[in-house]
Structure formats: C-alpha cells, structure tokens
Amino acid sequence: MTLESSSRPGRAAGSPAGEGETPSPAGGPEDLLQESEREPGHPPRQRTPVVAARRPGSWRSRFFRLEARTAPYLYISPFFLLFAVVGLFPLLYTAYVSVHQWSLLGGQGDFIGLDNYRRVLADRYFWNALRNTLSIFLLSSVPQVVIALCLAGLLDTQLRGRTLWRMSVMLPFVVAPAAVALIFGNVFGDRYGLANSVLEAIGVSGVAWHTDTLASHLAIASMVNWRWTGYNALIFLAAMQAVPRDLYESASLDGAGRVRQFVSITVPMIRPTLLFVIITSTIGGLQIFAEPRLFDTKGLGGSDRQYQTLTMYLWELGWRVRDLGMASAVAWLLFLIIVVFALVNLWLSHRAGSLSRGSRRTSRGRSRRRTPAPPTLEAP
Amino acid sequence: MTRRPGFLVYGLLAAFVLGSCAPLYWSFLVGSHSRSELTSRVPPLFPGGHFLANAQRAIEAVPFWKALGNSLIVSGTVATSVVVFSTLAGFAFAKLTFRGRTPLLVFVVATLAVPTQLGVIPLFIVMAELGWVGSLWALIVPGMVTAFGVFFMRQYLLDAVPDELIEAARVDGCSLLRTFWNVAVPAARPAAAILWLFTFMATWTDFFWPLIVLPASNPTIQIALQQLQSGYYVDYSLVLAGTTLSIVPLLVLFVLTGRQLVAGIMQGAVKG
Numbered sequence: 131m132t133l134e135s136s137s138r139p140g141r142a143a144g145s146p147a148g149e150g151e152t153p154s155p156a157g158g159p160e161d162l163l164q165e166s167e168r169e170p171g172h173p174p175r176q177r178t179p180v181v182a183a184r185r186p187g188s189w190r191s192r193f194f195r196l197e198a199r200t201a202p203y204l205y206i207s208p209f210f211l212l213f214a215v216v217g218l219f220p221l222l223y224t225a226y227v228s229v230h231q232w233s234l235l236g237g238q239g240d241f242i243g244l245d246n247y248r249r250v251l252a253d254r255y256f257w258n259a260l261r262n263t264l265s266i267f268l269l270s271s272v273p274q275v276v277i278a279l280c281l282a283g284l285l286d287t288q289l290r291g292r293t294l295w296r297m298s299v300m301l302p303f304v305v306a307p308a309a310v311a312l313i314f315g316n317v318f319g320d321r322y323g324l325a326n327s328v329l330e331a332i333g334v335s336g337v338a339w340h341t342d343t344l345a346s347h348l349a350i351a352s353m354v355n356w357r358w359t360g361y362n363a364l365i366f367l368a369a370m371q372a373v374p375r376d377l378y379e380s381a382s383l384d385g386a387g388r389v390r391q392f393v394s395i396t397v398p399m400i401r402p403t404l405l406f407v408i409i410t411s412t413i414g415g416l417q418i419f420a421e422p423r424l425f426d427t428k429g430l431g432g433s434d435r436q437y438q439t440l441t442m443y444l445w446e447l448g449w450r451v452r453d454l455g456m457a458s459a460v461a462w463l464l465f466l467i468i469v470v471f472a473l474v475n476l477w478l479s480h481r482a483g484s485l486s487r488g489s490r491r492t493s494r495g496r497s498r499r500r501t502p503a504p505p506t507l508e509a510p
Numbered sequence: 511m512t513r514r515p516g517f518l519v520y521g522l523l524a525a526f527v528l529g530s531c532a533p534l535y536w537s538f539l540v541g542s543h544s545r546s547e548l549t550s551r552v553p554p555l556f557p558g559g560h561f562l563a564n565a566q567r568a569i570e571a572v573p574f575w576k577a578l579g580n581s582l583i584v585s586g587t588v589a590t591s592v593v594v595f596s597t598l599a600g601f602a603f604a605k606l607t608f609r610g611r612t613p614l615l616v617f618v619v620a621t622l623a624v625p626t627q628l629g630v631i632p633l634f635i636v637m638a639e640l641g642w643v644g645s646l647w648a649l650i651v652p653g654m655v656t657a658f659g660v661f662f663m664r665q666y667l668l669d670a671v672p673d674e675l676i677e678a679a680r681v682d683g684c685s686l687l688r689t690f691w692n693v694a695v696p697a698a699r700p701a702a703a704i705l706w707l708f709t710f711m712a713t714w715t716d717f718f719w720p721l722i723v724l725p726a727s728n729p730t731i732q733i734a735l736q737q738l739q740s741g742y743y744v745d746y747s748l749v750l751a752g753t754t755l756s757i758v759p760l761l762v763l764f765v766l767t768g769r770q771l772v773a774g775i776m777q778g779a780v781k782g
Contacts, residue, residue, distance in 0.1 A: 190683070198606075201686045205602035206614065208595040209655045213621055216652040220629025220636070227631055284523050287515040297768040298527040300775070304764040305534070306715035308732040309753045312739060313537045316746050324536060360530065361775065368776040420717035420732075427739055441718070444630075449722065454631050461628045 221465075228458035235452060246459040256460070258435055259443035260467075262347065266422070266439065267415035269351035275407060278359050282366035283392050296367070299360035310353045311424035318349040325349075340426055346437040353421045358414075362407050369403035370396055405479045412471050416464065417441050440464050534757065541565070541751030561751060568738060568752030573727065577734035578759070581714055584646055584730060588653040589710040593702045595655035600663025601694045605676055606686070615664070621657045634722055648723040649730070653713060659705055666701035667694060704774035707767055714760060731756050 228246050231239030250256050281299065289295055302310075317324045318339035326336035337345045373396060381391050397404070419441040423429050430446060431438025438446070440460065448457030542561035543554055568574065602608070603615050633652065634643070642648040671694055679689040695702075720730045726737060735756055738749045764771065 193685070194680070197686050199608070202602040202606040202608035202611070205598040205606075205690075206660075209599050209618065209657065209660050210614075212652075212655050213657070215636070216633055217621060217624060217629065220632035221624060223632035223635070224629055227635075281523075281526060284515075284519050287519055289515055289519070289523075293769055293772065295523055295527075296772045297764075298530065299523075300768065300772055301527075301764070302530050302533075304711060304760045305757055306717070306732050306735075306760070308715075308717045308735045309537075309757055310533070312735060312749055312753045313533045315739075316540060316750060317533065317536060319746075356530070356533065360526075364772060364775040371776075423717075424736060424739070427744055445718075445722070448631060448634075454635070458631050461631060465628050 224458045224461050227454055228462055230455050232455040232458070233452050234449065234454055239455075242455075246455045247463070250456055250459045250463065255435060255438065255443060259438050259440045262431070262437055263416055263418065263439045265347045266350050266354075266418060266437070267412070269347055270354040271408070271411045271415050273351075274355045274359050274362060274411065275404070277355070278362035278366055278407070279397065281359065281363035282370055283396065285363065285367050286370040286396075296364060299363055301360070302357045303361045305357065307353070307357065307420035308424055310357055311421045314349060314353045314356075315425050340432060341436065343436040346425065346432060350418075350421050350425060350437055354415070354418065358411070362411070365407055366400060366403060369400035373399045401479070405475070408479070409472055409475050412475060413468055416468050416471065419445070440467075537750045537757070538754045540746050541754045543747055545745055545747050560747065564747045564751035565755055568748050568755065571748065572734040572737045572752070573729065574734055574752070574755075577729045577731045580646060580728065581731040584649045585710045585713040587650050588713045589706045591650075591654040592656055592659045592709045593706045596659030596663045596705060597695065597698050597702055598690065599655070599660045600667050600698075601690050603660070603664040604667040605671060605673065605694065618657050618660050622661070630719065630722060637723060643723050644725050644728060649713075649720060652719075653709075656709070659709065662705055663698060663701060667698055670697040670701070704770055704777070707763075707771055708774060710763070711760065
C-alpha cells in the first residue's frame with residue numbers, strides 16, 4: 131500500500147510519476163555530481179569532458195552567443211516547416227478547393243461559392259454516410275469503453291505474471307486494420323462464415339452480415355472493438371494505478387464491496403482519462419475507413435452503401451467520381467462534425483462531473499496531471 | 511492491499527485473451543486449407559497442410575516482397591526521422607531559452623487537435639505538383655516529424671535532464687549541438703525507443719493515405735492485402751494466407767518489444 135509521491139500537490143501537468151522528481155538544488159556544478167548520483171532511477175549519463183574554459187571575448191564565446199540565439203530555432207524548425215506544408219496549408223487549401231469546381235484530372239475550374247456544399251448536403255448518400263458513421267461509432271465506442279474499463283479493473287489487481295497479461299491484452303493492436311477487415315470479412319461471411327456457422331449450430335438462422343444494415347454495422351464495430359479495447363484498457367489501467375490505495379482501504383472498512391469500490395471510487399477518480407479516451411475514440415471513430423472499405427470486395431460500402439462511412443464517401447467523391455471540390459466540402463463538413471462532437475463530449479462530461487459527488491476531489495490536484503493531453507501547459 | 515485476485519479474475523482475463531487470439535488463429539486456419547476443403551459446411555478446427563502452398567499463391571498474386579520492402583523502408587525511415595527531429599525540437603523546448611518559446615509550444619500542442627487526415631485532398635495536389643504521387647516520398651515526407659513526437663520528447667526531457675547538467679556542459683565549453691548529443695540524447699534513449707516503436711507501427715498499419723497515392727504496382731503491405739481480395743470471386747484460403755503472412759513482421763516486433771510498448775502506453779496515458 132503505497133501512497134505514491136504523485137499525491138504530492140504542486141507538480142506540473144505532464145511530469146512523469148514518481149521517478150525523475152528533482153528537488154531543485156542550490157546551484158553550481160559541485161551540487162551536480164551529488165545530484166546525478168542521488169538518482170539511481172535515471173539512465174547513466176555520459177560525463178562531458180572539459181574542452182576549454184570559456185574566455186570572454188574569444189571567438190568561442192562569440193560563437194556561443196550566436197549559437198544560443200539561433201540554434202533553438204534551428205532545432206524546432208523542421209516541425210514548423212513540415213507542418214506548414216503538410217498540415218496547415220492543406221487544411222486552408224481544402225477550404226479553397228471546396229469553393230471551386232475542381233476535378234482530379236482537369237484541375238482547378240471556376241469559382242462556384244458554396245455550391246459544392248449545397249450539392250453535398252443535397253446528396254442522400256452524404257446523409258446515409260453520416261448515419262452509418264454515427265451508428266458504427268456508437269456501436270463500437272460504447273461497448274469498447276465499458277469493456278475496457280472492466281478489463282482495466284481486472285488488470286488492476288495483484289496479478290501473477292502482470293506484464294504477460296498486459297502484453298496479451300494488447301496483442302490485437304499490432305494487427306493492421308486492413309488485415310483485421312479481411313479476417314473479420316471472412317468470419318462474417320454470409321454463407322460459410324464462422325459467425326453464421328456458430329449461429330446455425332445453436333439453432334439461430336444465419337444473418338446477412340453484408341447486406342443487412344444493422345448487422346453490417348455490428349460486424350464492423352466488432353473489428354474496431356477487437357483492435358482497440360485492450361489498448362484502451364491499458365490507458366485506463368495507467369490511470370487506475372495512480373488512485374491512492376488508502377481510498378480503497380477506508381472504503382472496504384466502510385463495508386464497500388469490490389464492485390462498489392470500482393463504481394464509486396475507481397471510475398470517478400480516472401474521469402480525466404476516461405474523457406481523453408472518449409474524445410480520441412470519437413475522433414478516430416468518425417474517420418473510420420479501412421474496416422468498412424475492405425469489408426467487401428468493391429469498397430463502396432455494400433451493394434446499397436449500407437456501411438459507407440463519411441471518409442469512404444469522401445474517397446469515393448475524390449478518387450472515383452473525381453470531383454475534388456465536392457470531396458473537399460465533405461472534408462470540411464467532417465472536420466466540423468468532429469469539432470462539434472468533441473465539444474459535446476466535453477460539455478457532457480463537465481455536466482456529469484458537476485452532478486456526481488466524488489468528482490470534486492478528482493478535478494483538481496493530482497488526477498488532473500493524468501490527463502493525457504494536458505489542457506494546462508507548464509509555463510516553461 | 512487486500513485485492514488479491516481470485517479464480518474469477520484469471521478466468522475472465524483468460525477468456526478475453528483467447529478472444530483476442532481467436533481471429534488470428536482463424537486466419538491461419540483458413541489460410542492452411544485448400545479452397546475445396548473450405549466449401550464443406552463444417553469449419554475445420556485444426557490447421558490443414560496447405561499453408562505454404564496458399565502463401566506461395568498469395569505471394570505470386572500480388573507484388574508481395576516489394577510491398578513488404580516498401581513498408582519496411584517507409585516505416586523505418588519515418589520512425590527514425592520522427593525520433594531525430596522530435597528529440598531535437600523537444601530538447602529545444604524543454605531546455606533552451608529563446609524568445610517565443612511558450613507561444614510556439616502552445617502552437618505545437620494546438621496542432622495536435624487538427625486531424626491532418628482531412629487535408630488529404632490538397633496534400634494529394636501538392637504531391638502531384640511535386641511529382642511524388644506513386645513514389646514512396648509521398649508516404650515518407652509528410653510523416654517526418656509529428657507534433658505528438660515533439661511534445662512527447664519535450665515532456666520526457668523536462669525531467670530526464672537537470673538544467674545544471676546542461677549549464678555545466680556549457681561552462682565546460684560544449685557547443686549546443688554537442689551538449690545535445692552528449693547529454694540529452696543518452697538521457698532521451700528510453701523515450702526515443704518508445705516513440706520509434708509507436709511511429710513505426712502507426713506508419714506500418716496506415717491504409718488510407720497509401721491507398722490514395724500509391725499505384726497498384728508499387729504498394730505497401732496493407733495495399734497489397736487489399737489487392738488480394740479484389741475480383742468477383744474471393745479465394746479466402748489465398749487471402750487469409752497472405753493476411754497471416756503480413757501480420758508476422760509486426761508480431762515479431764511485438765514479441766521482441768511488447769514490454770516497452772506496454773510501458774509506453776502506460777506512460778503515454780500520463781504524458782500523451
């Protein structure tokens with residue numbers, strides 16, 4: 131039962147738990163030796179040999195001053211250059227393309243204002259794709275988060291062979307979505323698939339996994355769940371291990387059983403991580419592509435687009451219909467939908483937080499630090 | 511701590527792990543039977559003897575070795591480049607003082623929220639202008655440094671290297687680049703390994719972007735898989751033998767480095 135150092139207040143967002151906490155020493159290089167020896171947790175450092183003493187006014191000190199001024203910008207420039215070219219520019223340029231006629235082969239055409247958006251919004255396949263995406267997203271993310279939470283609860287015990295269990299749970303994550311789609315496409319085969327064979331063995335008639343809308347969504351959601359549940363469980367587990375163990379002790383003294391402790395202590399305490407997982411899986415879920423694309427051979431999402439998602443619709447418009455203008459309009463609409471969803475998630479969780487009792491303690495201090503994408507950056 | 515797990519916990523976990531392995535076993539199973547065996551209604555439970563023959567057919571049906579080589583080149587290059595540039599930038603953000611550091615860092619973090627996947631159309635146009643559509647450059651260059659990597663390395667280096675060590679190196683006459691090399695790089699090694707692994711896997715498993723920019727003759731492994739099942743009649747013993755083969759490289763990497771990967775996820779939840 132350890133009350134880890136992480137329960138100490140005042141540590142900045144994002145510093146690693148436990149190790150690496152350096153009490154700031156008074157200063158000079160003499161302290162340094164002790165300092166580095168005091169921390170066995172760190173990898174061995176190479177000691178830098180004395181090259182030359184710094185003499186003011188020498189060419190070396192001039193070089194140092196110049197370097198101190200320019201080098202940091204040089205070091206960070208690759209990111210900014212690349213982001214400008216492949217991140218920011220495309221995003222803005224998408225907006226530009228979306229208000230033009232633009233074909234894949236012919237290139238830029240006339241400016242047509244919001245016409246592409248109008249055409250997309252009038253297209254029934256857009257709404258169909260939106261419905262499919264939301265349905266698949268809900269079918270995958272809800273069970274996924276619930277199962278991952280329970281799984282993390284199971285892993286957060288004094289297991290024998292802990293690392294082995296964690297690795298096994300994580301195994302599906304290394305299988306690429308394309309491979310997952312092919313395997314599950316076979317398992318959910320309409321005639322000779324494993325799923326239908328099992329169903330028929332227990333007396334239920336086979337399901338038309340590739341033609342029935344709901345069934346196909348279930349099949350695709352199961353691919354997503356299979357690949358991501360274990361991964362999310364490990365993220366939850368990391369957060370759970372930071373919950374102070376004395377909370378459980380006092381709860382069990384009060385007569386709370388394990389399930390009760392899990393619901394009333396563990397889940398509220400890891401709320402920031404829960405929120406992070408929900409938001410990232412929303413962003414990922416709304417962009418789902420490989421799994422439905424490879425669920426059948428034609429790649430259009432079923433004979434009547436029963437499982438065509440928004441990203442598939444974008445791909446179809448851009449690289450089949452070859453209308454990059456309309457495809458760009460879809461890209462921006464998808465972006466807006468994702469933003470709206472992220473905001474709704476945030477709002478919901480804040481409401482849920484202000485309603486539930488245990489959360490007041492959670493929302494500040496140590497557990498805040500556990501938020502994976504910290505909203506508060508430590509001022510450097 | 512009185513939370514010693516009982517039989518039920520192990521049982522549930524084992525059931526989950528079996529469920530995780532089942533599809534992989536199924537893939538191998540189907541891949542190891544001949545086409546005619548599969549048309550019998552009862553699915554076989556034990557591997558047949560045709561895996562190598564099916565795998566051979568899969569390898570001949572698509573440019574398999576070329577795809578494997580492409581995937582290795584792209585994933586390896588991208589992962590290495592992300593680690594190099596992210597460590598440099600992370601070091602600057604964590605340990606060097608310069609004008610505009612805070613706003614620039616906030617900007618980096620803000621870009622994490624922009625789904626770059628949605629910029630595919632202009633990115634495709636840019637690549638077409640550069641003449642890179644169809645070549646591996648179109649896959650490598652856009653991924654060479656990521657905001658996540660920069661932030662990840664910055665968070666790690668913040669605590670892994672004491673400021674005093676860097677000052678001492680400076681006093682001793684080290685240039686910044688040398689300080690970086692001799693002080694920051696050795697300290698950053700564990701985080702760099704994790705970042706490398708995750709970037710490698712993410713690049714290896716990507717499907718959307720390679721599908722757009724690569725032609726059928728020069729695929730990555732994921733695109734080659736897609737080609738396997740194109741056509742009217744799907745030969746599943748062929749498709750799943752190829753799928754099983756394609757899974758092997760990452761599976762090997764996972765067996766070798768799974769411990770670090772798990773540690774990375776557990777840490778990533780903290781530092782993301």
